[in-house]
Amino acid sequence: MDAFDVTILGCSSATPAFGRYPTSQLVHMAGRYFLVDCGEGAQMQLRRYSIKFQRINHIFISHLHGDHFFGLMGLLSSLHLLGRTEPLHLYAEASLKEIIDVTNKHSRSVLQYPIVFHPLSYTESQVLFEDEKLTVSTVVVKHSIPCVGFIFTEKPKPRKLIKEEIEKYQVPVEKMEALKHGEDFVAADGKVIPNDVLTLPAMPSRTYAFCADTIYDEEIIPFIANADLVYHEATFMEDMRDRAKQTMHSTAKDAATIAKKAGVKKLIIGHFSARYKELGPMLAEAHTVFAETYLAEEGKKENV
Amino acid sequence: MDAFDVTILGCSSATPAFGRYPTSQLVHMAGRYFLVDCGEGAQMQLRRYSIKFQRINHIFISHLHGDHFFGLMGLLSSLHLLGRTEPLHLYAEASLKEIIDVTNKHSRSVLQYPIVFHPLSYTESQVLFEDEKLTVSTVVVKHSIPCVGFIFTEKPKPRKLIKEEIEKYQVPVEKMEALKHGEDFVAADGKVIPNDVLTLPAMPSRTYAFCADTIYDEEIIPFIANADLVYHEATFMEDMRDRAKQTMHSTAKDAATIAKKAGVKKLIIGHFSARYKELGPMLAEAHTVFAETYLAEEGKKENV
Numbered sequence: 001m002d003a004f005d006v007t008i009l010g011c012s013s014a015t016p017a018f019g020r021y022p023t024s025q026l027v028h029m030a031g032r033y034f035l036v037d038c039g040e041g042a043q044m045q046l047r048r049y050s051i052k053f054q055r056i057n058h059i060f061i062s063h064l065h066g067d068h069f070f071g072l073m074g075l076l077s078s079l080h081l082l083g084r085t086e087p088l089h090l091y092a093e094a095s096l097k098e099i100i101d102v103t104n105k106h107s108r109s110v111l112q113y114p115i116v117f118h119p120l121s122y123t124e125s126q127v128l129f130e131d132e133k134l135t136v137s138t139v140v141v142k143h144s145i146p147c148v149g150f151i152f153t154e155k156p157k158p159r160k161l162i163k164e165e166i167e168k169y170q171v172p173v174e175k176m177e178a179l180k181h182g183e184d185f186v187a188a189d190g191k192v193i194p195n196d197v198l199t200l201p202a203m204p205s206r207t208y209a210f211c212a213d214t215i216y217d218e219e220i221i222p223f224i225a226n227a228d229l230v231y232h233e234a235t236f237m238e239d240m241r242d243r244a245k246q247t248m249h250s251t252a253k254d255a256a257t258i259a260k261k262a263g264v265k266k267l268i269i270g271h272f273s274a275r276y277k278e279l280g281p282m283l284a285e286a287h288t289v290f291a292e293t294y295l296a297e298e299g300k301k302e303n304v
Numbered sequence: 305m306d307a308f309d310v311t312i313l314g315c316s317s318a319t320p321a322f323g324r325y326p327t328s329q330l331v332h333m334a335g336r337y338f339l340v341d342c343g344e345g346a347q348m349q350l351r352r353y354s355i356k357f358q359r360i361n362h363i364f365i366s367h368l369h370g371d372h373f374f375g376l377m378g379l380l381s382s383l384h385l386l387g388r389t390e391p392l393h394l395y396a397e398a399s400l401k402e403i404i405d406v407t408n409k410h411s412r413s414v415l416q417y418p419i420v421f422h423p424l425s426y427t428e429s430q431v432l433f434e435d436e437k438l439t440v441s442t443v444v445v446k447h448s449i450p451c452v453g454f455i456f457t458e459k460p461k462p463r464k465l466i467k468e469e470i471e472k473y474q475v476p477v478e479k480m481e482a483l484k485h486g487e488d489f490v491a492a493d494g495k496v497i498p499n500d501v502l503t504l505p506a507m508p509s510r511t512y513a514f515c516a517d518t519i520y521d522e523e524i525i526p527f528i529a530n531a532d533l534v535y536h537e538a539t540f541m542e543d544m545r546d547r548a549k550q551t552m553h554s555t556a557k558d559a560a561t562i563a564k565k566a567g568v569k570k571l572i573i574g575h576f577s578a579r580y581k582e583l584g585p586m587l588a589e590a591h592t593v594f595a596e597t598y599l600a601e602e603g604k605k606e607n608v
Binding site for chain 2 (some may be wrong): 014015016017019021022040041044047048065066067069070073074077078081082093095096098101102103105106107108111144145165245275
C-alpha cells in the first residue's frame with residue numbers, strides 16, 4: 001500500500017504560544033509532498049522534523065490570515081538559497097502574488113526557480129492537482145475572509161487478480177488490465193466469467209481532508225464524508241461559543257459534531273487559541289461527541 | 305547601576321539551520337526594550353525566553369534582507385491580537401512600509417495601534433532615539449543592499465558626591481547638581497574647592513554596538529571604538545573568504561580584527577552560515593586575533 005501520511009508542523013491559531021506553531025502541515029502520498037498552509041516558522045519545523053524542503057513541489061494556502069502564510073517568504077527564500085531550480089506550484093488567493101512580488105522587490109531577491117501561481121476560487125470547489133495516484137481538490141469553507149479547505153483523495157485502485165483463477169481460466173496477459181478495472185472475461189469458448197470470480201475488490205481509496213479555518217458548517221459534510229482522516233479546527237471550547245461565532249471559528253464540540261455527521265474514521269483537532277495552555281479539556285469536549293478525536297501533535301506523522 | 309543587556313534571539317544567517325534562528329535581538333536598558341532586527345520566528349523566541357512582547361516600543365531593522373525582517377509581520381500581528389494600543393516605533397528602510405501595507409491589506413488586518421514609521425538614512429549616521437539615559441544611533445555599513453548598524457550608548461553619568469566632603473565644606477543642596485556635572489565649589493569665604501575633592505568620577509557610560517551585516521570595513525571603527533560589547537557578524541570562516549567578499553559578509557577573523565582595532569572590551573560573533581554545524585572552529589579562528597570573542601548563544605542575556 002502506498003504511503004499516505006500527514007505531519008502537522010503547527011497547530012496554534014493566530015498567536016503562537018506554548019511552543020505551538022501557527023498552521024502548517026505536510027501531506028505526503030507515495031513520494032508526492034504537499035505543504036498545506038505555511039505559518040511563521042514552517043521552515044524551522046520542517047528542519048526540526050528532518051523533512052527535506054526540496055521535495056515539496058506544491059504549496060496550498062487556505063486563506064490570507066497571517067498565521068497561515070507568514071512563513072511563506074522565508075521558505076521561498078530558503079528554497080532559493082538551497083539551490084532549487086525546479087518550478088514550485090503555489091495555490092492561493094490571487095493577491096498573495098502581490099505580497100510576494102513587493103517583498104521580493106524591496107529585499108532585492110530574485111528567486112532562481114519559477115513560481116507557478118494558481119489563484120484559487122472561493123466560490124466553487126476546484127480540482128487543483130491530479131495524477132495517476134491522487135487528486136487534490138478544494139472545499140469552500142465559511143470564514144471571515146475567503147477560505148478553502150483541501151481534500152486529498154487517492155485515485156480508485158485496480159481490483160486484485162486471483163492468481164489461481166487467472167491460471168484456471170487461462171486469461172491472456174493483454175486482458176488483465178481490463179479485469180483489474182472490473183470487466184468480466186469472455187473465455188475462448190464464449191463463456192463469460194464474472195469479474196468477481198477472477199478478482200478481489202480493490203483496496204479502498206483513502207481520503208484526507210484539511211478543513212482550514214471555518215465556522216461550524218454542515219455544508220462541508222458531503223466533501224469530507226467517510227474520509228479516513230480529517231483535520232478540523234477547534235480554536236475554542238464551548239465556553240467561548242460567542243467568540244467562536246464572532247471570529248467565524250469552531251469549538252472542539254463543533255469539530256467533533258461535523259466529524260460524526262460525516263462518518264469520518266478519525267478526527268484531528270488543531271488551530272488552538274493561545275488562551276488554552278492545557279488541551280486535555282478541549283479533547284474531552286470533543287470526546288463527548290466523537291470518540292475517534294485526537295489532538296494535533298506537532299511533528300507526529302499520522303497515517304491516512 | 306542600570307541594567308543594560310542584550311538577549312540574542314537568533315544567530316543564523318540567511319537560512320535557519322541546526323535550531324538557530326535568523327537575526328533578531330532584544331536590547332534592554334533600564335526598562336527600555338528595543339528589538340533589533342526581526343527574523344522569522346522572533347516572536348516564538350521572545351515567548352521561549354519569557355520576554356514580554358508589549359514592553360517593546362521600538363523596532364530597528366538594519367536592512368531588508370528577509371532573514372532580518374521576515375518575522376516582523378507575525379510580531380506586529382501578535383502585538384495587535386494581544387491588545388496593544390500604544391504606538392510602536394519602527395525604524396527601517398522606507399520601502400518596508402509598502403510591504404507592511406500590502407500585506408495588511410490582503411490579510412484584511414487593521415492594527416489597533418499606530419505604527420510610527422521612521423525611514424532610515426543609508427548615507428549618514430543618525431540619532432534615532434534619545435532620552436535622559438540612552439542614545440541610539442546608526443552607523444552606515446557596507447553590505448550588498450543598504451544597511452546600518454545600531455549603537456546604544458548610555459548618556460554621560462553624573463559624578464558621585466563624597467558625603468563627608470560635602471558636609472565638611474557645607475555645600476548647600478542647590479549647588480549639588482552642578483558638582484555632579486564637574487563644577488568646582490566656591491565656599492562662603494570665597495575659597496574655591498576643586499570638584500575632584502568633593503566628587504568621585506562618574507561611572508563610565510556603556511556602549512553596545514550591533515554591526516549588522518557587513519563586509520570587513522575599518523570605517524566603522526570610530527563608531528564602535530572602546531565599546532563594552534560589540535556584535536559583529538561572522539557569516540563565514542577564512543576558508544570561505546571569496547564567498548564572504550562576494551556576498552559582502554565577514555569572516556570570524558574579520559570580526560575579531562575589527563574588535564581588536566576598535567579596542568572593544570568584548571565581541572560576540574553571530575550570523576553564522578548554515579554550512580557550519582559546529583561553531584568551535586569559528587570561535588578558534590576569532591581567538592587567534594582577539595581573545596575576548598564569544599559565540600552568540602540564543603536566549604542568553606549578555607550584560608553590556
